[in-house]
Amino acid sequence: MGVWSYIIPIVTLIVGAVGGFFGGVFYLRRQLERMQSDPEMIQKMAKQMGYNLNKQQMQRAQHMMKNQKAPRR
Numbered sequence: 001m002g003v004w005s006y007i008i009p010i011v012t013l014i015v016g017a018v019g020g021f022f023g024g025v026f027y028l029r030r031q032l033e034r035m036q037s038d039p040e041m042i043q044k045m046a047k048q049m050g051y052n053l054n055k056q057q058m059q060r061a062q063h064m065m066k067n068q069k070a071p072r073r
Contacts, residue, residue, distance in 0.1 A: 036065045 035041045042061055046053045053061065 032065065036062060 035045070039058055039062065042058060042065075043053060046061075
């Protein structure tokens with residue numbers, strides 16, 4: 001039982017880290033897809049980063065997000 005008390009926590013940590021990573025990627029992709037259609041979310045994110053976007057910059061940001069859509073594997 002001595003060896004298993006070291007192996008099980010390490011395996012659990014690795015599985016949790018991998019699961020958390022893929023969960024985070026999935027969540028981030030959904031948020032970015034939602035932002036493409038919702039200019040208010042883009043504006044809110046820009047204000048949090050200290051920027052104030054005008055209408056032209058907002059359209060450019062939406063256009064860039066649509067063009068940068070990552071291909072699904």
